[in-house]
Amino acid sequence: MRVDWLSLTGFRSYKQVDWRPDRGVNLLVGPNGAGKTNVLEAVSYLSTLKSFRGASDSALVADDSDSAVIRSGLTGKERERLIEMEIPRSGAKRVQVDKNKLKRSADLLGVIRTVAFLPDDLDLVKRGPALRRELLDDIAIQLWPAANLDQSEFERALRQRNAFLKSGDRDGATLGVWDSRLAQAGGKVLARRARVIEVLTPLLAAAYTQIAGPGPITTITYVNSWDGTALAPMSAADYAIRVDEGLERARRIDYERRMTTVGPHRDEPGFALDDADSRNHASQGEQRSIALAIKLAAHQAILEVVGDSPVLLLDDVFSELDPERSEALAKTLPADTQTLITSARPEELPVVGRLWRVEGGRVL
Numbered sequence: 001m002r003v004d005w006l007s008l009t010g011f012r013s014y015k016q017v018d019w020r021p022d023r024g025v026n027l028l029v030g031p032n033g034a035g036k037t038n039v040l041e042a043v044s045y046l047s048t049l050k051s052f053r054g055a056s057d058s059a060l061v062a063d064d065s066d067s068a069v070i071r072s073g074l075t076g077k078e079r080e081r082l083i084e085m086e087i088p089r090s091g092a093k094r095v096q097v098d099k100n101k102l103k104r105s106a107d108l109l110g111v112i113r114t115v116a117f118l119p120d121d122l123d124l125v126k127r128g129p130a131l132r133r134e135l136l137d138d139i140a141i142q143l144w145p146a147a148n149l150d151q152s153e154f155e156r157a158l159r160q161r162n163a164f165l166k167s168g169d170r171d172g173a174t175l176g177v178w179d180s181r182l183a184q185a186g187g188k189v190l191a192r193r194a195r196v197i198e199v200l201t202p203l204l205a206a207a208y209t210q211i212a213g214p215g216p217i218t219t220i221t222y223v224n225s226w227d228g229t230a231l232a233p234m235s236a237a238d239y240a241i242r243v244d245e246g247l248e249r250a251r252r253i254d255y256e257r258r259m260t261t262v263g264p265h266r267d268e269p270g271f272a273l274d275d276a277d278s279r280n281h282a283s284q285g286e287q288r289s290i291a292l293a294i295k296l297a298a299h300q301a302i303l304e305v306v307g308d309s310p311v312l313l314l315d316d317v318f319s320e321l322d323p324e325r326s327e328a329l330a331k332t333l334p335a336d337t338q339t340l341i342t343s344a345r346p347e348e349l350p351v352v353g354r355l356w357r358v359e360g361g362r363v364l
Contacts, residue, residue, distance in 0.1 A: 001076040001113060001308045002338040003043055010065030011087075012038040019363045025339045025353025029346040034358045036342035040116065040313045042070050043340065046083055047114040047311075048138070049093075049105055061089045074112050077308050081111055106152075110145035113310035115299040117292060117317055124294065125271055125278050125287040132269040133193075139200070139298050140192040143305045147192045154185035158260060165258045172251075179247045182263060187240030189264045190224075194233055197222060197269075199305065203297035210332040211296075211325060212289040216273035225266035226250075288320065292329060299334055312339040318349055326350050 002023050008014040013035040028036045037053075041060075044052045051060060061068045067088040074081045084096040085108075095102045097111055124131050140147040161178035197220050208218040222231040226246025234242075246262040247254075253261055260266075271278040271290050278290055302310045312334065318326045318341075330350040333339060342358075343349050357364045 001310055002074065003046075003112075003311060004073040004075055004080070006039070006042065007069075007071040008039075008042055009069040009071075010062040011042055011060060011068040011070060012062060014038065014361050015062065015064075017361065017363055019356075021338065021340065021356075022354035023338055025333075025341065025351060026356060027346060027349060027351070027353045028340060028342045028356045028358050028363065030344065030358035032344050035361065036344075036358045037315050039358070039363065040315050040340055040342060043072075043311060044114050044116050044313055046070060046072055046074075046085075046108075047112045047142075049108060052116050052118060052313075057087050057093060058089050060087055065089075072112075076112065083108065083111060106145075106148050109141060109148055113142050113302055113306065113308070114313055115142075115295055115302065115310050116313035116315065117295045118315045119317070119320055121291045121295065122288055122320075125282070125290050129268040129270065132271075133264070133267065135294070136193045136196050136269060137189070139301070140196050142298070142302050142310070143196065143199070144192065147189075150185060150188040150192065154182070154189045154264065157182040157185045158263065158265060161260050162258075165254055165260065168258070170255060175251065179244055182260070183240045183244035183247060186243045186264045187236040187238070190231070190239040190243070190267075191234075191236035193222070193264070193267075193269075194231055194239075196301075197231070198233070199301045200294070200297050203300045204293055207293035207296040207300070207332065208289055211293055211328045212286065213328070216276075216286075218278075218290055218293060219272050219275075221270040221272050221277075223268045223270075225262050225264075225268070231267070285322065285325065289325060292317070296332060296334070299337070303334070309334065309337045312337050314339065314341045316342050316344070318343060318351075319345060 003021055005020045007018045009016050028039060030036055041052055067086050069086050071084045082098050086094045093105055095105050095108050097108060102108060124135055137151055161182050164175060164178055201220055204220065205218050224231050226242055243263055250262045273282050273286060278287060299310055299312055321329065327350050
């Protein structure tokens with residue numbers, strides 16, 4: 001899978017730019033603020049329909065534009081595709097694939113897949129579980145785009161149940177309806193997460209060893225919110241039963257707090273080194289290696305499940321690593337993968353690729 005060409009109009013710092021990246025390693029170099037990350041963000045947006053910086057759609061629109069336009073020609077599994085999207089400052093985005101307007105923007109998911117690593121991804125290891133829940137759900141969508149519908153249904157059911165609780169109404173029959181809907185949708189989300197963990201676990205251990213060298217074994221942990229135990233493999237229907245039972249037990253607390261305290265949105269995924277919580281027992285270097293390893297594991301998982309290598313996006317990664325880990329990462333980068341790497345200090349990059357200068361709203 002690769003980006004053959006990319007055209008941006010009114011996107012972030014780019015009034016108009018047309019770029020044809022190499023099918024291998026691309027090194028985008030330039031001073032801070034030149035717009036290197038914006039290019040990676042646009043490519044990622046084609047895949048995920050959201051900013052990997054967590055920015056709103058309106059923030060993607062240049063100050064002097066009413067909308068941002070991203071157009072790109074892609075090749076995946078030897079099939080050429082065309083994606084065109086307009087992101088207005090307000091209102092719904094408009095998306096076309098191969099000149100056909102999509103009824104739902106989410107139908108774009110799976111046309112192109114990307115895996116991005118950003119400096120802030122260290123927070124995946126250091127901070128609370130919300131980022132790790134989002135990571136598992138995002139990987140699930142990359143592997144199985146239909147997971148997006150399951151997650152949307154769960155989020156809708158959660159909003160409705162919380163709205164009922166905040167109203168102060170204590171009608172048990174009505175709450176039971178919302179419990180059932182939330183449990184059914186939550187069971188599907190949990191089944192996807194469990195499958196993601198099953199696929200990622202051996203790949204994570206291997207990637208971590210490649211980056212950090214022989215030593216502790218890295219694993220993914222997961223503690224569910226309904227009884228505080230580890231997530232055991234089971235069907236979506238069985239997960240739904242467990243969530244429903246947990247919601248019933250938590251009713252008194254939920255009524256008091258006027259919020260849903262049990263479900264996939266309150267579970268706690270994590271990372272461990274030899275069974276020790278990496279948040280408290282791993283050094284900064286080890287934590288950074290785990291963050292890198294989980295993204296490389298995700299890349300490999302997509303390749304194995306989908307059968308096509310996703311585009312790899314590395315934003316200013318090497319400047320955050322010591323020389324040993326930089327060299328190890330350079331040797332670990334997957335072959336036969338289109339890779340976009342940004343750096344303000346190209347002389348420190350331990351990789352070889354097509355060099356592009358980013359300056360003045362241009363990619364040269």
